Amino acid sequence: MTKGTLRLALLQMDIQIGQPELNFAKVESMLQKALKAEEKPDVIVLPEMWNTGYALDQIGELADEGGQRTKQQLSAFSREHGVMIVGGSIAEKRENGVFNTIYAFDRQGEVVGDYDKIHLFRLMDEEKHLQPGGKIGSLQLGEIDAGMMICYDIRFPELSRKLALGGAKVLFVPAEWPNPRLHHWRTLLQARAIENQMYVVACNRCGQSGETVFFGHSLVIDPWGEIIAESGDQEGILTASIDLALVDEVRSRIPVFEDRRPSFY
Numbered sequence: 001m002t003k004g005t006l007r008l009a010l011l012q013m014d015i016q017i018g019q020p021e022l023n024f025a026k027v028e029s030m031l032q033k034a035l036k037a038e039e040k041p042d043v044i045v046l047p048e049m050w051n052t053g054y055a056l057d058q059i060g061e062l063a064d065e066g067g068q069r070t071k072q073q074l075s076a077f078s079r080e081h082g083v084m085i086v087g088g089s090i091a092e093k094r095e096n097g098v099f100n101t102i103y104a105f106d107r108q109g110e111v112v113g114d115y116d117k118i119h120l121f122r123l124m125d126e127e128k129h130l131q132p133g134g135k136i137g138s139l140q141l142g143e144i145d146a147g148m149m150i151c152y153d154i155r156f157p158e159l160s161r162k163l164a165l166g167g168a169k170v171l172f173v174p175a176e177w178p179n180p181r182l183h184h185w186r187t188l189l190q191a192r193a194i195e196n197q198m199y200v201v202a203c204n205r206c207g208q209s210g211e212t213v214f215f216g217h218s219l220v221i222d223p224w225g226e227i228i229a230e231s232g233d234q235e236g237i238l239t240a241s242i243d244l245a246l247v248d249e250v251r252s253r254i255p256v257f258e259d260r261r262p263s264f265y
Ligand SMILES: NC(=O)CCC(=O)C(=O)O
Pocket: 048, 121, 124, 150, 151, 152, 153, 155, 175, 176, 177, 178, 181, 184
């Protein structure tokens, strides 16, 4: 990493619904592949609910107890290879239910942030099986002031605005966003980048579970709202470099944060 520049690798994976063993193995092999890129990544990002997919009817049995297995695997990898990981999200079992949870790891493999999805998605019955989170996803990841949201959360602009007001310059968004809403996916992510003048790094899954098709199209969007990298609909690793200095430059050219009038809204 040269000062302010970060190399990203987004693991756009096909998740096998209700098959944690296969998904943990897939993540391990994709992590290894990400290291073979021309330049080693600084941050690796995974998609939403990658351990189980939306196997909600069995989620109590399948979810990772206390996130132990996930933390062990991702922490060991990040420590061994000196990379930061935004570990997508997993179904995590706790005493008070199952949560849709992100863990973020620094280069030493320490958990430096976690976030439970706040907005549960009724169209996929999340609210019937999962518990909502109780805090926002501010994240200090090494030198990066960041925020975390999960999939449906991008429909709620107040949340990303709050993260930006708290200092976030990069927003990480693991997702399982299906057909036919590619237009919403791209537009909402670009809007979050433009209005908050921040990078948006969104890792979607691909493949099909039952009738539901996931189109991939993981995205890296700069603080002008320009798409700087976009996947197709197949499994693979999307790489991009981002320059954090661009956030300050854009914010100084159009001083949105200075011009806000919060007394009116
Ligand atoms: N997993 C999700 O939260 C899906 C959200 C989604 O598809 C949407 O349209 O919103």
